[in-house]
Amino acid sequence: MRFPTLTEKIKVNELNVFVSVGGTATEQQEAFVRAVEDRLRSEGLIPHTVGRNTFSADAPLKTVTALLDQCSGTVVIALERKYFSTGIERRGGLKETFLADVKLATPWNQIEAAMAYSRGHPLMVIVEHGIYKEGLLEPGYDWYVQSVKPEVASLTTSEFNGVLSSWKQKLSKPQARPAAKNPAELTIGELVGGMKAAQLWSFLAAIAALVAGAFALGATLHGG
Structure with missing residues (x-):
């Protein structure tokens, strides 16, 4: 059986x-x-x-x-x-x-x-x-x-x-969970909106570090 x-x-x-x-x-x-x-x-x-x-x-x-x-x-x-x-x-x-x-x-x-x-x-x-x-x-x-x-x-x-x-x-049918989107198809707003607080701060810190690095590199090249 x-x-x-x-x-x-x-x-x-x-x-x-x-x-x-x-x-x-x-x-x-x-x-x-x-x-x-x-x-x-x-x-x-x-x-x-x-x-x-x-x-x-x-x-x-x-x-x-x-x-x-x-x-x-x-x-x-x-x-x-x-x-x-x-x-x-x-x-x-x-x-x-x-x-x-x-x-x-x-x-x-x-x-x-x-x-x-x-x-x-x-x-x-x-x-x-x-x-x-x-x-x-x-x-x-x-x-x-x-x-x-x-x-x-x-x-x-x-x-x-x-x-x-x-x-x-008291019973009610479980709500179907929406299918997860492909990250490649998400807009910047959707990506940021879906982040938890800790993830968002890490993301912003990484962006800040990237921008600071770009300015430092530009200053070095210009000075050279």
């Missing part, structure tokens, strides 16, 4: 959304993720997850970066990846704390959520009940964190429907 490449998968005339979710470990997790994907499609949204339904020959982080740039929003599905019956937080310190029944999600949830937020993506965060909430999976940021049981019924509640509707209204 041949999976479509990243370029083949993304269509600019569709409302594409990035889904951050790790590889599923159980049938229950897989059924839940599929249900979320189906729900998104029923809303006219196209879900994309690197390594799940979107693939590239590039390194994972590079693929995630390219995919996020072509999506309008991000859904984070944080499911149990690691489980510890007991543990200690800040071991040996004054704030040492004993932990029990610790469930941790994949760190990629944190990485991809941060990358999405830095791009201004509206975030919809779905966290499995009992997952240790830290970082971007904690409530209190610019998005609402839903704590749910990983089952299909969780996607039919008034809470989920309301959050999905609110999040969807």
Whole structure:
């Protein structure tokens, strides 16, 4: 079976959304993720997850970066990846704390959520009940964190429907970036206007040095 490449998968005339979710470990997790994907499609949204339904020959982080740039929003599905019956937080310190029944999600949830937020993506965060909430999976940021049981019924509640509707209204198709012009075709004004402040000062300093050198050379030749 041949999976479509990243370029083949993304269509600019569709409302594409990035889904951050790790590889599923159980049938229950897989059924839940599929249900979320189906729900998104029923809303006219196209879900994309690197390594799940979107693939590239590039390194994972590079693929995630390219995919996020072509999506309008991000859904984070944080499911149990690691489980510890007991543990200690800040071991040996004054704030040492004993932990029990610790469930941790994949760190990629944190990485991809941060990358999405830095791009201004509206975030919809779905966290499995009992997952240790830290970082971007904690409530209190610019998005609402839903704590749910990983089952299909969780996607039919008034809470989920309301959050999905609110999040969807914030989505907008990414603006296409204008193609870069050939430097040889640019006018002087366009070249200067496109420079950053540091580049402009370096350019002006180089011009000043060139003019000063020309005057010095002229004076030397004239004097000779």
